[in-house]
Amino acid sequence: MKTILITGSNGLLGQYLVQLFSEDAAWQVVATGKGPNRLRRQSGYTYEAADLTDQEAIASLIAKHQPQVIIHSGAMTQADDCERNKDACRDTNVTATKYLLEASVAFFLFLSTDFVFDGLNGPYREDDLVNPISFYGSSKVLAERAVMAARQPWAIARTVLVYGVSDDPKRSNIITWVKGNLEQGKSIKVVDDQWRTPTLVQDLAIGCKLIVEQQATGIYHLSGKDLMTPYDMALAVAEHFSLDASLMERVNADTFTQPAKRPARTGFVIDKAVKDLGFAPRSFKEGIEIVKRQLT
Ligand SMILES: NC(=O)C1=CN([C@@H]2O[C@H](COP(=O)(O)OP(=O)(O)OC[C@H]3O[C@@H](n4cnc5c(N)ncnc54)[C@H](OP(=O)(O)O)[C@@H]3O)[C@@H](O)[C@H]2O)C=CC1
Numbered sequence: 001m002k003t004i005l006i007t008g009s010n011g012l013l014g015q016y017l018v019q020l021f022s023e024d025a026a027w028q029v030v031a032t033g034k035g036p037n038r039l040r041r042q043s044g045y046t047y048e049a050a051d052l053t054d055q056e057a058i059a060s061l062i063a064k065h066q067p068q069v070i071i072h073s074g075a076m077t078q079a080d081d082c083e084r085n086k087d088a089c090r091d092t093n094v095t096a097t098k099y100l101l102e103a104s105v106a107f108f109l110f111l112s113t114d115f116v117f118d119g120l121n122g123p124y125r126e127d128d129l130v131n132p133i134s135f136y137g138s139s140k141v142l143a144e145r146a147v148m149a150a151r152q153p154w155a156i157a158r159t160v161l162v163y164g165v166s167d168d169p170k171r172s173n174i175i176t177w178v179k180g181n182l183e184q185g186k187s188i189k190v191v192d193d194q195w196r197t198p199t200l201v202q203d204l205a206i207g208c209k210l211i212v213e214q215q216a217t218g219i220y221h222l223s224g225k226d227l228m229t230p231y232d233m234a235l236a237v238a239e240h241f242s243l244d245a246s247l248m249e250r251v252n253a254d255t256f257t258q259p260a261k262r263p264a265r266t267g268f269v270i271d272k273a274v275k276d277l278g279f280a281p282r283s284f285k286e287g288i289e290i291v292k293r294q295l296t
């Protein structure tokens with residue numbers, strides 16, 4: 001039995017990683033997050049609270065459990081917050097990653113993002129040049145460089161616009177945000193000039209497990225396979241849940257601005273993950289159906 005340490009375990013991806021690995025008898029799961037464990041199921045794994053920015057806490061957590069694998073999913077993930085609180089973003093997304101790398105020799109899988117690209121000519125392959133246009137994206141580039149320079153075997157899984165049902169939704173995602181507002185009869189402004197390959201959280205978790213089980217090293221783009229705009233996604237959600245699409249106002253970058261710049265056209269070419277790992281993500285429509293079944 002191997003020990004795997006999963007950071008960010010209270011987050012959207014983290015909870016699905018904990019579930020997926022703790023169901024597999026080959027793995028002893030150590031989950032870590034900030035503060036108390038917020039997952040619905042609290043058995044079948046060990047949870048230890050630790051602040052990723054506390055170097056001593058991280059070193060002692062790793063010394064205690066001696067994991068053979070680390071999946072580093074924990075991060076400051078609200079791009080706008082990162083733009084407004086650059087020090088906190090750097091501490092959490094860059095320095096904390098270095099603390100984990102320095103404290104361990106385990107196989108290290110780092111979660112990164114399409115926001116490392118400038119969005120001028122997506123969809124992107126793994127060997128395309130990064131050029132972040134937000135501080136969040138820059139923090140992930142700096143963390144990726146630390147991972148690539150590490151002494152231990154490493155992999156970087158980049159993903160895009162993750163969606164799904166969360167135990168403890170501290171943050172919404174595109175499906176829950178559209179569904180929640182339309183169900184309450186609230187109007188929403190949805191952009192039609194950003195392009196993404198939205199990713200079902202279960203598929204992302206499976207992709208991470210494929211990398212870990214195959215000890216695959218290097219960069220992998222793990223995302224959905226449909227290139228869509230958030231407006232397309234919102235229409236699909238309204239249709240699937242029989243909600244009132246007239247509450248959706250179509251907007252674009254001229255009228256819709258957020259504190260952090262978003263790369264316009266990202267999305268990933270996932271051929272390498274499909275070929276090398278056997279990654280097989282669901283379509284967006286299949287993903288919505290899975291979310292719908294989870295919610296009923
Ligand atoms: N969601 C998406 O669309 C995308 C996500 N990614 C990347 O994938 C990874 C997982 O994303 P996702 O699950 O959506 O993110 P979430 O924001 O849902 O989860 C991140 C987790 O990290 C935890 N965390 C933050 N700071 C600290 C800290 N100082 N110490 C301990 N834990 C901390 C948070 O704790 P708490 O809950 O207590 O705040 C949270 O549970 C991230 O690295 C993200 O950058 C990449 C592309 C797209």
Ligand SMILES: Cc1cn([C@H]2C[C@H](O)[C@@H](COP(=O)(O)OP(=O)(O)O[C@H]3O[C@@H](C)C(=O)[C@@H](O)[C@H]3O)O2)c(=O)[nH]c1=O
Nearest residue numbers: 077079113114115159160161162189190191194230262
């Ligand atoms: C809030 C909001 C978002 N949107 C669109 C913009 C965007 O394409 C999508 C999601 O917007 P958000 O601001 O919630 O998320 P955003 O920060 O754009 O999403 C990012 O999250 C981080 C973690 C990543 O790593 C990126 O891959 C990406 O998923 O929805 C609207 O159209 N209208 C709105 O009012």
